[in-house]
Amino acid sequence: MFIGRTRELAALDRLYQSDRFEFAVIYGRRRVGKTTLINQFINDKKAIYFMGVESNAKQNLENFSRSILEMETGFKAETTFLSFQAALEMVFQLAGHQRLVLVIDEYPYVARASASLASTLQLLIDQYKETSKLMLILCGSSMSYMEDHVLAYKAPLYGRRTAQMKILPFDFEEVCRCFPGYSAEEQALVYGAVGGTPQYLLQIDDRLSVAENIKNTFLDPTSALFEEPENLLKQEVREPALYNAIISAIANGASRLSEISSKVGENTNVCAAYLKNLLGLGLVQKEIPYGDQASRKAVYAISDNLFRFWYRFVPQNSSIISRGAKELAFQRIEPYLSEYMGNVFEQICMQYLWKLLLAGRSPVFFSELGRWWGTDPREKKQTEIDIMGVQDKTTALFGECKWTNEKVDQGVLKTLVSRSQLFSYTEVHLFLFAKTGFTQGCREMAETLDHVSLISFTEMMELFREPQV
Structure with missing residues (x-):
């Protein structure tokens, strides 16, 4: 069942209904549901969907060619275009008299392997945008790449897009809709432990209690989420060990740069550089007192609840967990859940006040x-x-x-x-x-x-x- 993303779907539908050239950029963290959103949107539309792979230009061109020819003929074909420009020319021509959606998912993989792709897209957009009925969607999980090489002023594609969407995790209201059978407190606990990332929420079985779900997802070495934070870091950064140490320090109470530096044993300049990357990944947020512009008062917090929960409770119980004693591990965690939920409740209260404002009742x-x-x-x-x-x-x-x-x-x-x-x-x-x-x-x-x-x-x-x- 597809839940949420009503505003994003409505925005994409408006672009589609314009029946003229449109170029939307969709980006957001891994697992946040970008591909699911796009698939829901193109489900009943004529579309070419191509997902880039972390390979060379030749492999991506072969896959892209196959996607185009399958859409046009309905059959799998092994023919490959001579270049990305030739393939894209074909797509623009196909969209000359009919509405057509072209999705390039994980665009950074393709663009990194083919250095001229962005310039080629720029050239063809400028050439065809007045006559084409193409709706182009570029999607990527590398937020820094999408922001620097697609959305930024100096990027070749700057000024060509007609819309952009940063896909965020679900808020508490949407998480509640995922688990209608849970009580309000159980829904809050799920939000506190797993956050709003759809792929993580799929791991929760609402036929079981929240306690059983915590045991099965966080305290079982065979579960899909047990190593998720560390695996995600390995995909995104070069030195995951120090990033791990920094996130652990924040999860266990260090919030100021000096405190984090002291806990991880690195100087503040090194920690500041690593924190900047974590901010870019959306895993950590930097806060200053409301209404204050003084960065010297800045504190850092983990912005993703699953990361915050995992780093707060799993590493310190890893020896117990690795021996299969998830019941014992949960007994050690349970007394601290209420304290942990204090920050989560603040998030929920802020979301309540925003809903009150948007409903005209604040x-x-x-x-x-x-x-x-x-x-x-x-x-x-x-x-x-x-x-x-x-x-x-x-x-x-x-x-x-x-x-x-x-x-x-x-x-x-x-x-x-x-x-x-x-x-x-x-x-x-x-x-x-x-x-x-x-x-x-x-x-x-x-x-x-x-x-x-x-x-x-x-x-x-x-x-x-x-x-x-």
Whole structure:
């Protein structure tokens, strides 16, 4: 069953319906579902689909020629065009009087093996774009290559594309739709452990409990996901050992560059270079306090939940796991799951606030959300705010997120009120999010204050489960 990607499919359909030359660039991390999206789009259309392989130009040209001739004749053919230019000329000619989609998937593999391919495409697009009905889609998993050699200003194809799509992992709402039989808490745990990458979500069997799925996917050496993070790094980087060490350091609490450097035993310049690559791969994100431009306060976090979960729990239990003791390994992990889910719950709460805004129900029309941390001058100590969003110089929202089995009491609300007063906004809206709910004292205090929203996880799920428009 195909789930999600409604906006992307709608955008591709709009391009297709134009009936003129269109050129879309689709890129995103491996396993994120780019090929599935494209196959869903071309399912009922006349299309040539060609996936590049990590080989030489000759092999890719043979495969490309076969794809063209199979589409045109309906039979497998061994004939090969003399060059990519000749093959592409044929495609443009075929699209002279009929709508035709050409997909070159894993374009970086083909372009690296054939240095002139980008220039050839540029030449033919310029020659045929006014008369052609071709819809060209270039797709790639190497985000740095796609950004530098297809989308960048100096790239030969710059200015030719009519659309681009960066395909991101599913958000929490889409993950919930994948597992309608799970409870809200189970859906959150799946999102926290596996993230939103479709290929990873396919490994989850919703006929089993989340605990059993964790044992079968993360704590079983024979599972498809057991070595996935390390294998993905080996495909993307040259020195996976140091990248492994850096991600492990972040997963286990090191967030500042100096802390990461100290944990891995390398100087900060080396770590900064490796972190830059991890940022480019979308595995790590760099954060600064909301509204602050000072990079010296920057911290790093793992942006993919599966990587974050794996590096947090698997390496430290690898000896137990390798002996087949997944039950024992899970017993060691289980006490820390609630703490681990704290950050995941913050992600879900931010997504809730975005849905509220897009539905026209947010009291604050923010343009972005983020965390804030800094010094409280009143107490002369560091403090932080889970969620902050600003509408203008006078209006802002502040949020606190609690993933605990106990009801949130008025002390947490008092702290949120106090922290919001570190800023000079005259209209402040407070959001307190709780997994389990709120004590009577907390509810009574909220009623005495202006602009306070107490939102339980159950209430949040009502919005996530509303039909998509």
